[in-house]
Amino acid sequence: MTLPDLSAFDAVVYDLDGTLVDLRVDWNDTARDAAAVLRDAGVDADSLDLWKMLDAADEAGVRDELEREIAAHEREGARLSDRLPLADLLAEDGVPSGVCSLNAEDACRVALDVHDLSDHVDAVVGRDTVATQKPDPEPLLTTLERMAVGPDSAVFVGDSARDEVTADRAGIAFRYVDGGPSGV
The missing domain is CATH 3.40.50.1000 (HAD superfamily/HAD-like)
Incomplete structure (x- = not known):
């Protein structure tokens, strides 16, 4: 390198x-858990990537909840990072x-x-x-x-x-x- x-x-x-x-983040698990946050808010997130989920969370008023979910995965990935x-x-x-x-x-x-x-x-x-x-x-x-x-x-x-x-x-x-x- x-x-x-x-x-x-x-x-x-x-x-x-x-x-x-x-960071050792399983982004598929992160997206699945983020989609669950949006589903709980009445948003169909199955076809959205994480960036679009953040936008949808803004529109649904659940950005803070979604950020907490994604950040939890990132913190774990940070603890295991290389x-x-x-x-x-x-x-x-x-x-x-x-x-x-x-x-x-x-x-x-x-x-x-x-x-x-x-x-x-x-x-x-x-x-x-x-x-x-x-x-x-x-x-x-x-x-x-x-x-x-x-x-x-x-x-x-x-x-x-x-x-x-x-x-x-x-x-x-x-x-x-x-x-x-x-x-x-």
Whole structure:
């Protein structure tokens, strides 16, 4: 694995899953349990993916319940997660660092704790921290704000085209953790 060269930047924001760790989440079980939450609210979710379920939960007024269900799966996956090589760079880079993720903030924090990375991270923004999610730039810009760092001196490191689009929309440099995009 070839890690990105981040030495030209004064701060780094990392995606979490697929970048610093691999969360061991059974997404099929998560979707099944999320669909049950929606069915209980009178919503037919059988044909919806998790992202569309979140939208449907907003419309049905059960977003908080659905978030709790998904986050529970993510927290368990975080406890069982595997540390990836870039996590070693995070622990050693000596610059302000943050995490901006599509996972729930508390699941991010569990993964960081499990892998002894929490002391190296200055800000964590998850799917449920702000009102929007990647590829909207708000989560990434909020991470930088909490780090007291401007977009011009930082880089966002991720594993997907969605991460790259987020960085572009936020006006921040981007590097893939390894290779190229794995999907939006």
